[in-house]
Amino acid sequence: MKQIGKEELERGSGAEGKRSLVAVGGKVYDVTSSKLWRNGLHVKTHKAGRDLSLAIKAAPHGTEVLDRFEQVGVLAEEEAAEEEKVAKPPLLVEKLLEQHPHPISVHFPIALSIVAALFMALFLVLRKDSFETFTLYCIVLATLAAPVSISTGLLSWIYNYSRVWTRIYRVKTALSIVLVILQISALVIRLVIVSGPDLSSPVYWVYAVLALAMAPTVMALGYFGGKITFPS
Amino acid sequence: MSEQTKQLERLIEVIVRMIPKERQARDVYRDTAAWAPTEMTRILFEHLSLEEEKHESKLQAVLKILQKELAEAKKKSKS
Numbered sequence: 314m315k316q317i318g319k320e321e322l323e324r325g326s327g328a329e330g331k332r333s334l335v336a337v338g339g340k341v342y343d344v345t346s347s348k349l350w351r352n353g354l355h356v357k358t359h360k361a362g363r364d365l366s367l368a369i370k371a372a373p374h375g376t377e378v379l380d381r382f383e384q385v386g387v388l389a390e391e392e393a394a395e396e397e398k399v400a401k402p403p404l405l406v407e408k409l410l411e412q413h414p415h416p417i418s419v420h421f422p423i424a425l426s427i428v429a430a431l432f433m434a435l436f437l438v439l440r441k442d443s444f445e446t447f448t449l450y451c452i453v454l455a456t457l458a459a460p461v462s463i464s465t466g467l468l469s470w471i472y473n474y475s476r477v478w479t480r481i482y483r484v485k486t487a488l489s490i491v492l493v494i495l496q497i498s499a500l501v502i503r504l505v506i507v508s509g510p511d512l513s514s515p516v517y518w519v520y521a522v523l524a525l526a527m528a529p530t531v532m533a534l535g536y537f538g539g540k541i542t543f544p545s
Numbered sequence: 546m547s548e549q550t551k552q553l554e555r556l557i558e559v560i561v562r563m564i565p566k567e568r569q570a571r572d573v574y575r576d577t578a579a580w581a582p583t584e585m586t587r588i589l590f591e592h593l594s595l596e597e598e599k600h601e602s603k604l605q606a607v608l609k610i611l612q613k614e615l616a617e618a619k620k621k622s623k624s
Contacts, residue, residue, distance in 0.1 A: 479555075
């Protein structure tokens with residue numbers, strides 16, 4: 314069968330009386346006779362003179378519609394589009410993802426951060442030292458839990474969500490970074506700089522604000538996570 | 546970000562949300578077909594599993610097309 318290169322395929326655009334050629338799966342078809350390919354345009358979207366292998370996979374019909382057309386050649390080897398396989402995770406990762414690690418792990422930093430903020434607020438109002446201590450413990454645990462959530466979220470993004478980089482994933486990434494910064498900054502201040510709950514110290518108030526800020530941050534992360542998972 | 550870019554991103558987010566659901570549906574039907582008590586139900590669930598696989602393939606193809614369109618739209622808006 315005749316080998317058809319990219320330039321010859323492109324000349325089969327169907328425009329100005331030219332014939333309409335389309336390539337699918339390495340085969341080149343002449344669709345000039347089809348009413349659905351007038352002037353080399355199909356459903357106002359697809360143009361002749363191109364490799365439509367990918368487009369036909371997304372079409373409401375399959376390749377069977379090409380059976381009625383004459384195959385006039387095969388795409389020259391260097392032009393044939395390589396079939397892109399969907400990235401399959403390694404077996405261990407696949408088995409891990411089946412256990413839904415991200416939905417499980419996110420509950421820990423979310424709950425701990427909200428509780429930390431709540432007990433910080435209670436401490437600021439009631440001045441009970443035990444509330445302040447509990448806040449610290451919650452922040453420590455939330456900080457330890459965050460990397461697990463983030464890494465499972467990353468795995469999910471790579472293998473379940475095809476690494477798309479749209480607004481929602483940018484926002485989640487930014488919020489995750491903000492959360493980690495809040496957590497580490499809070500712990501550095503509380504464990505290294507201040508010696509204990511000291512409301513007369515401006516630095517301690519920075520710690521208090523950081524602790525309180527964790528709650529809206531994790532709630533926003535949860536909200537956008539929900540938007541990814543559930544249709545609105 | 547142009548309106549076209551925003552719309553393409555939203556479409557991509559929809560597609561990407563649905564692909565794992567098609568995969569899960571496929572797995573549920575396939576696993577059910579494995580223990581289906583009658584020949585009729587086994588054939589039915591195997592058929593449903595194949596349909597979900599076709600849906601996933603279509604969504605994967607649409608995703609690739611939309612990602613290309615998004616890349617082109619972003620290039621256009623930068624120039």
